[in-house]
Amino acid sequence: MTDTGPLEQHLARLSARFTERTTEQLTEQLEALRAWRPGIPHQSLQDALIQLLHRLAGSAGTFGQAELGRQAAGLEQRLKTEHTDPAQAGLMISELTVELEQLLQLLGKPLPPAAVTATSPSLPLADGTSELLVLGADLAELAAALKQYGFATRHEQQLDTLPASCWHEHGIIITRSQHLQEVSEWNRYRASRAGKTPAPLLCAGAEQDFSTRYRLAELGVDGLFPLPVDVPALAERIEQLNREHQQHDQARVLLMDDDEELAEHYRLVLTEAGMEVRVLNRPYNMMSTLAEFHPDILLMDIHMPPYSGTTLARMIRFEPQWLSLPIIYLSSEQDRERQLSALAQGADEFITKPISDSLLIRTVSILCHRARQLSRLLARDGLTGLLNHSHSKQALSQEHARVQRMGHHTMVAMLDLDHFKKVNDNHGHATGDRVINTLAHLLQRRLRKTDSLGRYGGEEFVAVLPECDAQQARTLFEQICHDFAALKFRGQEQEFGVTVSVGLACLNDFTTAEEALSAADQALYERKRLGRNGVTDYAVISAHKPRV
Numbered sequence: 001m002t003d004t005g006p007l008e009q010h011l012a013r014l015s016a017r018f019t020e021r022t023t024e025q026l027t028e029q030l031e032a033l034r035a036w037r038p039g040i041p042h043q044s045l046q047d048a049l050i051q052l053l054h055r056l057a058g059s060a061g062t063f064g065q066a067e068l069g070r071q072a073a074g075l076e077q078r079l080k081t082e083h084t085d086p087a088q089a090g091l092m093i094s095e096l097t098v099e100l101e102q103l104l105q106l107l108g109k110p111l112p113p114a115a116v117t118a119t120s121p122s123l124p125l126a127d128g129t130s131e132l133l134v135l136g137a138d139l140a141e142l143a144a145a146l147k148q149y150g151f152a153t154r155h156e157q158q159l160d161t162l163p164a165s166c167w168h169e170h171g172i173i174i175t176r177s178q179h180l181q182e183v184s185e186w187n188r189y190r191a192s193r194a195g196k197t198p199a200p201l202l203c204a205g206a207e208q209d210f211s212t213r214y215r216l217a218e219l220g221v222d223g224l225f226p227l228p229v230d231v232p233a234l235a236e237r238i239e240q241l242n243r244e245h246q247q248h249d250q251a252r253v254l255l256m257d258d259d260e261e262l263a264e265h266y267r268l269v270l271t272e273a274g275m276e277v278r279v280l281n282r283p284y285n286m287m288s289t290l291a292e293f294h295p296d297i298l299l300m301d302i303h304m305p306p307y308s309g310t311t312l313a314r315m316i317r318f319e320p321q322w323l324s325l326p327i328i329y330l331s332s333e334q335d336r337e338r339q340l341s342a343l344a345q346g347a348d349e350f351i352t353k354p355i356s357d358s359l360l361i362r363t364v365s366i367l368c369h370r371a372r373q374l375s376r377l378l379a380r381d382g383l384t385g386l387l388n389h390s391h392s393k394q395a396l397s398q399e400h401a402r403v404q405r406m407g408h409h410t411m412v413a414m415l416d417l418d419h420f421k422k423v424n425d426n427h428g429h430a431t432g433d434r435v436i437n438t439l440a441h442l443l444q445r446r447l448r449k450t451d452s453l454g455r456y457g458g459e460e461f462v463a464v465l466p467e468c469d470a471q472q473a474r475t476l477f478e479q480i481c482h483d484f485a486a487l488k489f490r491g492q493e494q495e496f497g498v499t500v501s502v503g504l505a506c507l508n509d510f511t512t513a514e515e516a517l518s519a520a521d522q523a524l525y526e527r528k529r530l531g532r533n534g535v536t537d538y539a540v541i542s543a544h545k546p547r548v
Ligand SMILES: Nc1nc2c(ncn2[C@@H]2O[C@H](COP(=O)(O)OP(=O)(O)OP(=O)(O)O)[C@@H](O)[C@H]2O)c(=O)[nH]1
Pocket: 416, 417, 418, 419, 420, 421, 422, 424, 428, 429, 430, 431, 432, 433, 436, 457, 458, 459, 528, 532
């Protein structure tokens, strides 16, 4: 099998890239520590630092920085286990500053000069994948309304002294038009320091004339919301941006090549580019690895004696589940005719070896992105972005099968908007759609990543919550009902509110997923009968009936 060139050269390049990225990240953390002032919560700084140290502890040794890895591991351990009294935070921060300076010196880089004194309070970074950064003293109310939607929201009043820790690669920035110039510059500067793309920028209260809009577009604005801000419309745009972010989530690549060294090299290169890579040197476990790892794409060497990649591709396609998995051959085959006849047997693309690291990264990330877009289109509901009807049922069946094997407590919930026909009749179908979307967004915010959530029908949703008992599900959905009922929608003439009813059933109590769903449905209709806007559990209403 042909190599792409001396492996050492490639690894040296990887090491250089590692050093460069690590230097930037350590410098950024150091600046954030130096900007800290007494009275400001330090937890977010500590969390971000632990993440970075954890990465260094795991990877520095591989890139010839064993001492850096050891020191990072020690420091990570200390930060995780030592409890810091808030009164001692200043001491801890100054100790950490010294330790980060030492780590930077291990990389052989000069220390950055101490930052200019920053006095702005640095609030802790919120949890969650997307964090809203609302900038401007006059946007406090908007920030509070967005919090009510369940978005992790951080509000900063002073724009002139924004700390670096405000900026987050998964953040979304919202500000007034008069601040856009400086906010946009700050956003671009922070992004370039972090080696990322600038965070999306949304503008509240812009004038509607052409030249102002053009200027805002020039500044990189992604959405414009006249005052007073229509919060559901803004929430909808935020969710769209979130979905775009998620599509850039870590790509998952399964790599099958019998050349162990080369496979390892590809793994290193793709992992360093932020992808999650699993390597198989022999095809025996191929089917179980596919089922367990769920890759976005499969990269496969076409010659793996005694096996042929084309036959393996055909074998993978036996399973309907993998019919749409993109299979990419990696081969030194240059002859286009032979490439095409191999492609005709069940694969989608050909990557010709040798291939440079940068071309490999670009090709694989484009293919993963496209594969995700396609599978998303197949599985998602167009209005809300949630799982569609058939994929909701599939997710429920999969979880039911897991529950049968592992026995963990799992709840299923059916939700239905109350008197929704009236919403459409009084305010129009488009407003009705907005209400559906708002509930979808609220649910997405409140459920965990491990839960599944689908739009089961028009104004009906289904959620599956693994590792959750009846009481926890009841508490969660009661809170959701309460918060949803508090939201105000803008109607034809006046504001209005909508409520939602929820039926619960425990998946463990039923022999099939369909029975559990039907029980949740019965509970939902009992809830409607009892007066809507709340939660009813099938186990409670069936207490006097024999169990299904
Ligand atoms: N705007 C909008 N409306 C929809 C959509 N899908 C279904 N609907 C409407 O949802 C309404 C459902 O009405 P019903 O099933 O009578 O129930 P309801 O008025 O919500 O009353 P209860 O469920 O008893 O509280 C119908 O008017 C449908 O037209 C959709 O995608 N968008």
